[in-house]
Amino acid sequence: MSAREEVLAAVRSALHPAASSPAPVASPPPVPSVPGPDQAPGEEVVALFAGRVADYRAEVTRCGAAELAEVVSSIVADAHGVVVPPGLDLELPGATLDDDLTAAQLDGIEAVVTRASIGIAVTGTVVLDHGRGQGRRSVTLLPDLHVCIVDERQVVSDVGDALARLDPRRPQTWVSGPSATSDIELSRVEGVHGPRRLHVVLVGD
Amino acid sequence: MRVAVMSTCIGDAMFPEAVKATVRLLRRLGVTVEVPQAQTCCGQPMVNTGYLDEAVPLVRTFVSAFEGFDHVVVPSGSCAGSVRHQHGLVAARSGDAALADAVRQTSPRVLELSEFLVDVLGVVDVGAWFPHRVTYHPTCHSLRMLRVGDRPTRLLSAVGGIDLVPLPRAEECCGFGGTFAVKNADTSVAMGADKAAHVRSTGAEVLVTSDSSCLMHVGGLLSRGHAGIRTMHLAEVLAHTPDEGADGLDAADGTTSVAR
Amino acid sequence: MPPFPTAARAALGDAQLRRNLAHATGTIRAKRAAVIDELEDWEGLRQRAARTKDETLAHLDEHLLTLEASLTARGATVHWARDAADACRVVADVARAHGIRDVVKVKSMATQEIQLNETLAEQGISAWETDLAELIVQLGDDLPSHILVPAIHRNRTEIRDIFRDRMGAVGRAAPDGLTDDPAVLAGAARLHLREKFLSTRMAVSGANFAVADTGTLVVVESEGNGRMCLTLPEVLVSVVGIEKVVPTWSDLESFLTLLPRSSTGERMNPYTSTWSGVAPGDGPQEVHVVLLDNGRTKALADDFARQALRCIRCSACLNVCPVYERVGGHTYGSVYPGPIGAILNPLLKGVGQDPATDALPYASTLCGACGDVCPVAIDIPGILVHLRGKVVDAHRGDGLPKAEAVAMKAAAWGLGSAARLGLGERLLGAAAGLWRGSRAGTTRPVITRLPWPGSHWTRARDLPVPPRESFRAWWRRTGRDGGAS
Numbered sequence: 020m021s022a023r024e025e026v027l028a029a030v031r032s033a034l035h036p037a038a039s040s041p042a043p044v045a046s047p048p049p050v051p052s053v054p055g056p057d058q059a060p061g062e063e064v065v066a067l068f069a070g071r072v073a074d075y076r077a078e079v080t081r082c083g084a085a086e087l088a089e090v091v092s093s094i095v096a097d098a099h100g101v102v103v104p105p106g107l108d109l110e111l112p113g114a115t116l117d118d119d120l121t122a123a124q125l126d127g128i129e130a131v132v133t134r135a136s137i138g139i140a141v142t143g144t145v146v147l148d149h150g151r152g153q154g155r156r157s158v159t160l161l162p163d164l165h166v167c168i169v170d171e172r173q174v175v176s177d178v179g180d181a182l183a184r185l186d187p188r189r190p191q192t193w194v195s196g197p198s199a200t201s202d203i204e205l206s207r208v209e210g211v212h213g214p215r216r217l218h219v220v221l222v223g224d
Numbered sequence: 225m226r227v228a229v230m231s232t233c234i235g236d237a238m239f240p241e242a243v244k245a246t247v248r249l250l251r252r253l254g255v256t257v258e259v260p261q262a263q264t265c266c267g268q269p270m271v272n273t274g275y276l277d278e279a280v281p282l283v284r285t286f287v288s289a290f291e292g293f294d295h296v297v298v299p300s301g302s303c304a305g306s307v308r309h310q311h312g313l314v315a316a317r318s319g320d321a322a323l324a325d326a327v328r329q330t331s332p333r334v335l336e337l338s339e340f341l342v343d344v345l346g347v348v349d350v351g352a353w354f355p356h357r358v359t360y361h362p363t364c365h366s367l368r369m370l371r372v373g374d375r376p377t378r379l380l381s382a383v384g385g386i387d388l389v390p391l392p393r394a395e396e397c398c399g400f401g402g403t404f405a406v407k408n409a410d411t412s413v414a415m416g417a418d419k420a421a422h423v424r425s426t427g428a429e430v431l432v433t434s435d436s437s438c439l440m441h442v443g444g445l446l447s448r449g450h451a452g453i454r455t456m457h458l459a460e461v462l463a464h465t466p467d468e469g470a471d472g473l474d475a476a477d478g479t480t481s482v483a484r
Numbered sequence: 485m486p487p488f489p490t491a492a493r494a495a496l497g498d499a500q501l502r503r504n505l506a507h508a509t510g511t512i513r514a515k516r517a518a519v520i521d522e523l524e525d526w527e528g529l530r531q532r533a534a535r536t537k538d539e540t541l542a543h544l545d546e547h548l549l550t551l552e553a554s555l556t557a558r559g560a561t562v563h564w565a566r567d568a569a570d571a572c573r574v575v576a577d578v579a580r581a582h583g584i585r586d587v588v589k590v591k592s593m594a595t596q597e598i599q600l601n602e603t604l605a606e607q608g609i610s611a612w613e614t615d616l617a618e619l620i621v622q623l624g625d626d627l628p629s630h631i632l633v634p635a636i637h638r639n640r641t642e643i644r645d646i647f648r649d650r651m652g653a654v655g656r657a658a659p660d661g662l663t664d665d666p667a668v669l670a671g672a673a674r675l676h677l678r679e680k681f682l683s684t685r686m687a688v689s690g691a692n693f694a695v696a697d698t699g700t701l702v703v704v705e706s707e708g709n710g711r712m713c714l715t716l717p718e719v720l721v722s723v724v725g726i727e728k729v730v731p732t733w734s735d736l737e738s739f740l741t742l743l744p745r746s747s748t749g750e751r752m753n754p755y756t757s758t759w760s761g762v763a764p765g766d767g768p769q770e771v772h773v774v775l776l777d778n779g780r781t782k783a784l785a786d787d788f789a790r791q792a793l794r795c796i797r798c799s800a801c802l803n804v805c806p807v808y809e810r811v812g813g814h815t816y817g818s819v820y821p822g823p824i825g826a827i828l829n830p831l832l833k834g835v836g837q838d839p840a841t842d843a844l845p846y847a848s849t850l851c852g853a854c855g856d857v858c859p860v861a862i863d864i865p866g867i868l869v870h871l872r873g874k875v876v877d878a879h880r881g882d883g884l885p886k887a888e889a890v891a892m893k894a895a896a897w898g899l900g901s902a903a904r905l906g907l908g909e910r911l912l913g914a915a916a917g918l919w920r921g922s923r924a925g926t927t928r929p930v931i932t933r934l935p936w937p938g939s940h941w942t943r944a945r946d947l948p949v950p951p952r953e954s955f956r957a958w959w960r961r962t963g964r965d966g967g968a969s
Contacts, residue, residue, distance in 0.1 A: 200707045276873045
């Protein structure tokens with residue numbers, strides 16, 4: 020028998036040694052209703068998101084759509100090289116477009132600017148599904164500063180709301196603050212392998 | 225209301241004063257107490273060591289001794305927990321449907337002392353007097369098997385003259401753990417030593433718990449360390465009244481007659 | 485590794501270990517409590533997660549087939565492994581097919597369980613751990629001692645020495661003048677591993693969850709080493725225990741809420757990566773998934789203890805366990821230490837075969853703290869007792885019964901009837917006269933020394949001298965008539 024057949028047979032014989040009926044299971048509680056994709060979150064949800072992102076020692080800047088280019092430019096002004104993914108939809112003079120750059124090339128660039136797919140308020144998380152404007156996974160991984168633009172309308176309340184809006188077939192990266200470790204005597208160090216700085220720019224109307 | 229007291233094997237053989245105090249206290253509160261003479265042990269030592277077959281006769285003895293009572297009061301969270309949570313398992317193991325049925329009737333009626341006082345009698349102030357600095361260790365099975373919560377400390381707080389001081393890391397296990405205390409004696413002692421240190425840090429004269437087994441363990445460490453801290457069962461403190469001995473310590477600790 | 489009681493004795497004497505463990509577990513306990521208090525219905529959430537796992541396990545064969553089908557449809561190659569040897573062979577074969585001699589690894593309990601690194605090394609393939617703590621453990625030629633923070637037994641100075649002395653032999657050396665500042669040490673690890681991430685062509689991971697209907701694997705981490713491994717290499721092999729499957733994407737809600745709060749005490753861990761097979765143009769273009777049994781079906785066959793397979797490896801039970809806090813992870817002799825290890829190891833390996841495994845269910849006072857914090861409501865104390873029963877039953881046929889078995893039978897006999905117990909107590913009361921060693925200053929005389937096996941007690945603890953009169957005897961004498969003592 021192949022390993023596959025043997026494992027499946029072992030599972031089945033474990034579950035049904037003498038066709039014993041499994042214990043009855045209560046029905047799960049109703050899942051809280053999810054706001055539709057076009058429903059804008061209230062200011063308290065957006066404010067909670069901003070607060071919770073900052074709680075994890077990421078930087079947060081809130082601005083209007085008109086000021087976005089200026090705000091982002093000033094954040095990356097001092098960086099040695101800025102890379103942007105296709106479809107960022109933002110003018111950033113001097114930025115390099117990620118045109119299938121190699122990992123080594125990305126490693127030599129200090130900052131990356133992307134958009135996000137969803138922001139989760141309760142946990143202070145930004146989710147990238149690496150679609151348009153969000154770049155390949157490596158683009159937001161190798162540079163040391165990640166500037167992530169989140170539209171206020173992309174902010175949802177909690178993890179359940181986020182899962183309902185995300186497409187599991189796409190690769191995703193959920194980011195809550197900068198890379199961190201507490202492996203040495205439980206003392207928290209920001210920045211091990213991922214970007215050591217995360218700057219979330221939260222854009223309103 | 226027919227009320228029985230379960231003396232527990234360790235209470236019966238090693239800490240009779242705690243059981244006597246339970247009887248005294250209940251009588252003072254107007255309860256007619258019966259002590260079935262056929263009772264022995266709840267079987268927890270066997271169950272918790274893995275000897276389930278050996279526990280079957282003990283469960284049988286338990287249900288036949290206590291059937292027909294409205295309430296069985298136990299001055300031990302651990303023994304009450306064993307009856308409520310383990311007797312069903314042992315009965316199932318025996319394959320004896322009649323025993324399983326008897327356990328279903330009996331075990332829910334078994335209450336730890338503080339549960340009986342607060343929930344059944346509805347009293348918190350039992351009219352006790354105990355002018356000493358006391359700290360209370362809540363015991364794991366009372367807390368996490370029976371969920372007695374703050375019942376014992378509410379009872380203690382209402383005692384006249386008492387100076388009840390909180391125990392640091394009170395909810396952490398003392399390290400007794402039944403046969404753990406001998407099978408893993410080193411770890412057991414390490415845990416107990418930390419518990420004893422917390423007890424000492426309170427400046428209490430008396431450590432009170434509602435389980436004789438935890439008292440025996442922590443008390444044994446305090447005694448070995450010449451800490452000068454007494455250990456007493458909750459029932460002994462609650463049973464003590466102003467007209468009964470000067471300060472309660474000699475009367476309550478009880479076994480003075482043994483070696484004097 | 486010697487059985488638990490022996491190993492514990494050595495660990496208890498290690499002052500550094502005791503201090504590190506107390507600090508670490510205390511810190512995480514407090515953080516966990518704070519983020520759990522923020523949620524309205526923690527209990528409802530854990531019951532929901534437990535139910536999801538139970539329902540999944542009850543139809544595990546179907547969910548595994550669904551997972552296999554959806555992974556395959558999305559370009560992944562699915563392998564099945566009965567045991568450690570099967571799983572290690574798959575990984576080695578994939579590496580060999582590409583002529584690969586080095587792989588980078590994401591911290592994974594499953595690959596530690598199957599001793600993948602050691603097996604690959606025997607075949608000339610080097611596996612590099614990339615989690616900071618695992619790097620410390622690997623460079624120090626050491627064993628992990630905690631599920632979440634495997635190097636918790638090491639202090640910063642020891643780590644500085646390990647990095648300074650060992651890094652250079654296996655890659656980029658630590659910078660000169662390395663200090664023991666955690667940020668400096670993390671910086672050295674960043675440089676050392678960045679070189680490996682950029683040059684290594686194959687990665688090995690585990691998975692925290694595997695979503696059956698979408699073929700999505702989920703890895704939860706903090707440092708970004710996981711993202712590096714899951715993104716940069718050309719080939720990715722993920723070794724996934726068969727109990728990791730959840731039916732649907734939306735089932736992740738409860739787990740992604742419970743796991744970070746229970747493990748690191750954060751609302752959310754810094755990085756969570758999900759991927760479903762191959763994403764064209766992004767990340768590894770060759771993806772393998774190994775579905776691992778290695779004893780899990782043994783645990784599944786135990787109707788009561790099956791719930792142990794709900795475990796999401798958060799380590800909350802370790803952090804709250806008073807036994808773990810004092811003896812540390814190595815004492816358990818397994819990659820799964822603490823209360824969960826005390827049940828998982830015997831379930832995966834079976835009892836009655838080796839004394840070290842059989843000792844694990846007894847490595848607990850049954851205080852119940854582990855069961856209370858478990859985010860998937862595993863009745864760990866109940867399973868410990870259940871497994872003790874299995875251990876005893878496994879030895880019932882032994883030719884020469886253990887002293888303990890004889891003692892238990894004798895005790896059960898003595899406690900079996902009130903008459904026998906009463907007789908025993910009278911003998912005890914009479915014997916009490918022999919112990920006159922009253923300790924000055926205490927009212928009640930104590931016994932300070934007993935022969936074996938009582939010496940296990942009296943080595944460090946006094947024992948009160950048994951009273952002359954038992955409660956039973958007192959009751960017969962006076963109690964019935966009103967209790968004048």
